[in-house]
Amino acid sequence: MSIRTAFAAIQALSPRVAAHAALPLFRRVGPRLPVHPRDMATHDAARRGTITVRGHRVTTYAWGDGERPVLLVHGWRGRASQFAPLIRELRSEGHSVVAFDAPANGDSRGRRTHVLDYSDAIRQLERRHGGFGAIVAHSFGLPSAVASVVDGVVTDRVVGIAGVAEPAHLLQQFGRMLGLSAETKSHLRRLFEQRVFPHHPGIVDRYSALLNPLPPEVPLLLTHDRGDTVVEPSQSEQLHAVHAGRSTLVLTEGLGHRRILSADVTLDAVMSFVSGVDSPMTEHVRLL
Numbered sequence: 001m002s003i004r005t006a007f008a009a010i011q012a013l014s015p016r017v018a019a020h021a022a023l024p025l026f027r028r029v030g031p032r033l034p035v036h037p038r039d040m041a042t043h044d045a046a047r048r049g050t051i052t053v054r055g056h057r058v059t060t061y062a063w064g065d066g067e068r069p070v071l072l073v074h075g076w077r078g079r080a081s082q083f084a085p086l087i088r089e090l091r092s093e094g095h096s097v098v099a100f101d102a103p104a105n106g107d108s109r110g111r112r113t114h115v116l117d118y119s120d121a122i123r124q125l126e127r128r129h130g131g132f133g134a135i136v137a138h139s140f141g142l143p144s145a146v147a148s149v150v151d152g153v154v155t156d157r158v159v160g161i162a163g164v165a166e167p168a169h170l171l172q173q174f175g176r177m178l179g180l181s182a183e184t185k186s187h188l189r190r191l192f193e194q195r196v197f198p199h200h201p202g203i204v205d206r207y208s209a210l211l212n213p214l215p216p217e218v219p220l221l222l223t224h225d226r227g228d229t230v231v232e233p234s235q236s237e238q239l240h241a242v243h244a245g246r247s248t249l250v251l252t253e254g255l256g257h258r259r260i261l262s263a264d265v266t267l268d269a270v271m272s273f274v275s276g277v278d279s280p281m282t283e284h285v286r287l288l
Contacts, residue, residue, distance in 0.1 A: 004179040011184045018180065019187035023195065026174050026188065027112055029104040030077045039084035046080075046099075051124045053117050056103040056110035060125065063087055064096030068133040070274060071125060071155070072099040073118065075139025075162075076170075079106030085262040086136065089271055095133065098125055114196060115167060115207050118144030119151075126153045133157075134274045138261060139231055140164050146209040149218060158214060159221045159270055162228055162257050165235040166208035173231075213242045221273040223250040223266050230257035248273070 011018035035043050046061035061080050062069070070090055072083045080099035087097050100121045103110030118141060126132065131154035137145035142163030149155055164170060168189070175185040189204060197203045205211055214220060220243045224236035233251065240249040250269050252260060260266050 007178045007180060007184075011181055015181060015184040016187050018184045019191050022174075022178060022180065022184070022188050023191055025178075026171070026192065027114075027196065029111070029113060032104075032106065033077055033079050033082075035079070035081045036084075039081045042084035042087050043081040051100070051121060053103055053120045053124075054110075056108065058103060058109075058117075058121055059101045059107040060121075061099045061101075062097070063091055064094075066094070066096035067129075068131055068156075069096035069098045069129055071122065071129075071132045071135045071145075072097060073122065073135060073137035073141035073145050074099070074102070074105065075137075075141050075164075077105060078102075078138060078141070081106070082138070082258070082261055083136070086267055086270060089267050090274070093271065093275065095274065098129060098132075100125065115144045115147070115203070116197070116200070119148050122148040122153055123151075131155065134159060136161065136270060136274075138162060139257065140170070143167055143207045143209055146214055147207050147212065149214055150212050155218065157219045157221070157273060159223075159273060160236065160239065161223050161266060161270075162225065162231050162260055163222065163236060163239065164231055165210050165239045167204045168208065169231070169235055171204070210238055210242050216246070218246075219273075220247040221250070221269060222247065223252065223260060223269055225252045225255040225257070225260050227254060228257045228260075 007018055010021055046063055049060040051058050051060055074080055074082055079101050090097050101108040103113040103117050134157045135145045135155045136159040138161045142160040171189050193203055222236040222240055224233045226233050236249060240247045252265055255263050
């Protein structure tokens with residue numbers, strides 16, 4: 001029996017019971033992503049440190065020692081080394097870079113993670129480095145990056161690569177994967193907030209970058225592949241619309257959800273944006 005068939009049978013009897021059965025699967029990070037051999041030299045060249053997030057030792061990385069570094073924030077089941085091509089580009093232009101592996105990801109400890117862990121790590125690194133020249137976030141890392149800036153973390157600009165605009169999208173994607181009904185997904189959202197964030201009511205909406213956009217002085221660059229099957233490109237399109245007048249959206253073809261991180265079109269766009277060459281004063285979209 002497939003997992004979709006099993007959930008179809010469970011939710012036919014009780015959507016609430018199906019939501020309880022789905023919650024552990026939704027929270028699971030999955031096997032840790034290894035460092036790709038082509039990224040190993042960059043990974044090994046970093047100065048390592050640690051911070052403590054929710055009682056877990058979190059590994060941090062730094063390349064260079066300049067002021068206002070660029071912060072890199074990986075996605076779900078990701079790791080800092082995925083940004084290796086971008087790190088090399090940034091270092092070649094004289095930028096310092098910092099990053100971390102969230103709990104249960106990469107070289108950090110723990111079995112689970114969530115948006116508050118990412119936000120805590122971002123705030124700790126800001127206190128350590130005194131603000132960022134830019135924050136570059138991939139996928140699930142983007143909601144925490146935006147929320148952190150909304151809450152006062154200092155950065156000159158934000159980049160989202162194949163970014164999630166709101167955590168509710170992850171719930172919807174997960175529900176479609178398991179074939180969950182609308183009623184089951186509604187129960188799952190309530191259960192997720194009550195069980196995982198009992199002291200943070202409404203956290204799904206709180207971390208929506210659509211409901212809580214960046215401060216008006218912070219420009220935004222978004223890159224997304226139109227064939228992304230993990231995070232729908234509509235997430236970046238909606239973010240672009242919400243940040244009208246200070247957002248650039250670069251849409252690509254054939255790069256998917258992860259290869260876009262190392263694609264030349266992404267590296268070129270990010271480098272121009274981080275260097276202040278391409279700071280949008282008016283809304284525009286590029287199709288590449």
